[in-house]
Amino acid sequence: MSRTASRAIYDTSADDDQLREAFTSGELPVAIYGLGKMGLPLAGVYADVTGATTGVDIDQHVVDQINAGESPIKREPGLPELVERVVADGALEATADAEGAAADATIHVLMVPTLLTAENDPDLSIMDEVIETVGHGLDPGDLVIVESTVPPRTTVDRFLPRLLETSGLDPDQFGLAACPERTVSGQAIADVRGTHPKIVGGVDPESTRAAAIVYDEISENRVVETSNATAAEMTKVFEGVFRDVNIAIANELATFAKALDVDVREAIDAANTQPFCDIHDPGPGVGGHCIPIYPYFLAGQFDVDADLLETARERNDGMAIYTADMTEAILDSVGVPIDEATVLLLGVTYKANIAELRNAPSIPVAESLKQRGATVEAVDPLIDRWHELDAMTPVTLDAAADRDPDAVVVVTPHDDFADLDWAAFDAPILDGRSSIDASATDAPVYAIGGPWP
Numbered sequence: 149m150s151r152t153a154s155r156a157i158y159d160t161s162a163d164d165d166q167l168r169e170a171f172t173s174g175e176l177p178v179a180i181y182g183l184g185k186m187g188l189p190l191a192g193v194y195a196d197v198t199g200a201t202t203g204v205d206i207d208q209h210v211v212d213q214i215n216a217g218e219s220p221i222k223r224e225p226g227l228p229e230l231v232e233r234v235v236a237d238g239a240l241e242a243t244a245d246a247e248g249a250a251a252d253a254t255i256h257v258l259m260v261p262t263l264l265t266a267e268n269d270p271d272l273s274i275m276d277e278v279i280e281t282v283g284h285g286l287d288p289g290d291l292v293i294v295e296s297t298v299p300p301r302t303t304v305d306r307f308l309p310r311l312l313e314t315s316g317l318d319p320d321q322f323g324l325a326a327c328p329e330r331t332v333s334g335q336a337i338a339d340v341r342g343t344h345p346k347i348v349g350g351v352d353p354e355s356t357r358a359a360a361i362v363y364d365e366i367s368e369n370r371v372v373e374t375s376n377a378t379a380a381e382m383t384k385v386f387e388g389v390f391r392d393v394n395i396a397i398a399n400e401l402a403t404f405a406k407a408l409d410v411d412v413r414e415a416i417d418a419a420n421t422q423p424f425c426d427i428h429d430p431g432p433g434v435g436g437h438c439i440p441i442y443p444y445f446l447a448g449q450f451d452v453d454a455d456l457l458e459t460a461r462e463r464n465d466g467m468a469i470y471t472a473d474m475t476e477a478i479l480d481s482v483g484v485p486i487d488e489a490t491v492l493l494l495g496v497t498y499k500a501n502i503a504e505l506r507n508a509p510s511i512p513v514a515e516s517l518k519q520r521g522a523t524v525e526a527v528d529p530l531i532d533r534w535h536e537l538d539a540m541t542p543v544t545l546d547a548a549a550d551r552d553p554d555a556v557v558v559v560t561p562h563d564d565f566a567d568l569d570w571a572a573f574d575a576p577i578l579d580g581r582s583s584i585d586a587s588a589t590d591a592p593v594y595a596i597g598g599p600w601p
């Protein structure tokens with residue numbers, strides 16, 4: 149596609165209504181970088197609104213599947229149908245040619261992973277790579293949008309200088325805004341379309357204005373304009389650390405169950421009956437590439453003591469050992485030494501019905517059980533990468549009820565387990581997510597936060 153001077157959204161003579169018309173009629177082509185669990189739903193909605201969206205991914209298999217009208221992302225409601233429709237309509241095209249996409253696009257949306265290094269520092273290497281590519285393809289009037297979650301000040305202090313350097317443009321020639329993704333796997337399309345207000349913050353007022361026009365068309369919810377990009381970045385990180393700390397409160401309270409010999413969860417449920425209390429759910433740990441990562445986008449990054457955030461991380465990460473300790477106590481209660489036991493884990497991914505292994509609590513749980521001498525078997529219909537999980541021996545869902553474990557630990561309660569013949573298990577069960585109906589089995593059922601044997 150050749151560019152025309154009119155294809156600008158930043159610092160143009162066009163008024164807002166003309167820009168809205170240009171955006172929704174495909175005159176301002178969009179490139180979405182990263183077509184994963186978050187990027188593909190985003191690209192689908194952008195394509196639905198603009199009719200002119202290019203999705204960029206480094207994984208040629210992902211690109212080919214999308215161009216065939218198929219969704220590489222499984223179990224995301226509505227996504228296969230959306231991808232099939234917008235690809236068939238020519239509204240969405242996927243490519244691995246990031247340079248070509250960057251040269252053609254007017255609006256560049258970054259939705260690639262932002263993770264952690266082994267030292268728990270933010271790993272922005274993928275974002276840096278894409279920012280460099282976008283910079284080389286940047287033209288006057290373009291807008292760059294950072295949807296991935298990044299540490300506060302990253303957009304203004306890291307991405308803006310790099311874009312200026314690689315594009316050779318002046319700061320008043322293109323827009324840059326942080327518009328953090330606030331979506332949840334399992335409802336991603338609805339979230340992109342506006343379950344929550346959309347946060348938008350530019351490096352200058354004109355960037356904020358341009359990004360607000362875009363998201364006023366993308367989202368059916370209201371757009372919240374923050375005073376700058378850093379405030380928008382902080383909004384997203386604060387949401388995440390709020391959740392991690394609150395899960396840590398629930399987990400710490402759960403550890404009182406043994407000393408108090410009570411079901412802490414009963415008290416949590418009762419406490420939550422009044423509106424000023426929202427104690428979260430205790431469990432074997434906090435996984436995924438959001439909640440356990442975002443605290444490190446603040447802690448250790450600035451000259452500020454983030455003791456509470458760090459303590460919450462320790463508490464949540466420590467729940468894997470708590471789970472293994474409780475499993476060992478359950479085995480002792482039935483006279484099975486853990487170094488002679490076989491433990492069957494149900495659910496390995498970090499969250500129910502989501503095929504994501506990043507920071508999955510099942511991994512340290514299995515490692516701790518194995519270190520104690522147990523044989524660890526695991527069932528997870530969503531996983532096909534068992535070779536990465538050397539502490540577990542895979543068992544198919546069909547074979548699960550035929551196994552004869554000495555204990556069962558439910559780590560991630562996939563919907564697939566609803567049809568399990570729980571009555572077939574006579575071994576004690578540790579229900580890590582309080583997800584099963586104890587009346588479905590004669591076996592003793594324990595819970596994280598429940599009484600110990």
Ligand SMILES: NC(=O)c1ccc[n+]([C@@H]2O[C@H](COP(=O)([O-])OP(=O)(O)OC[C@H]3O[C@@H](n4cnc5c(N)ncnc54)[C@H](O)[C@@H]3O)[C@@H](O)[C@H]2O)c1
Pocket residue numbers: 181182183184185186187204205206207210246259260261262263274277278295296297298329330331332333437438
């Ligand atoms: N998963 C969530 O619930 C969630 C929610 C909100 C925000 N986020 C943020 O979104 C980011 C992406 O999350 P996700 O779940 O979509 O990740 P994902 O791992 O599902 O997908 C990432 C995609 O990016 C592609 N990719 C990697 N490097 C690339 C590059 N250089 N250029 C283009 N594509 C590249 C990968 O091939 C993959 O398809 C997260 O790091 C997080 O910051 C995630």
Ligand SMILES: CC(=O)N[C@@H]1[C@@H](OP(=O)(O)OP(=O)(O)OC[C@H]2O[C@@H](n3ccc(=O)[nH]c3=O)[C@H](O)[C@@H]2O)O[C@H](CO)[C@@H](O)[C@@H]1O
Pocket residue numbers: 329330331332333387388391395428429430431432433434435436437438439498499509
């Ligand atoms: C836009 C975005 O970034 N969205 C994020 C996304 O986060 P996510 O997909 O990573 O999912 P989470 O639900 O946060 O779970 C994370 C881990 O914490 C465990 N957990 C959870 C609750 C609890 O009470 N006790 C727990 O132990 C759970 O098992 C899992 O391992 O959705 C959340 C809304 O669901 C959002 O708030 C959050 O910003």
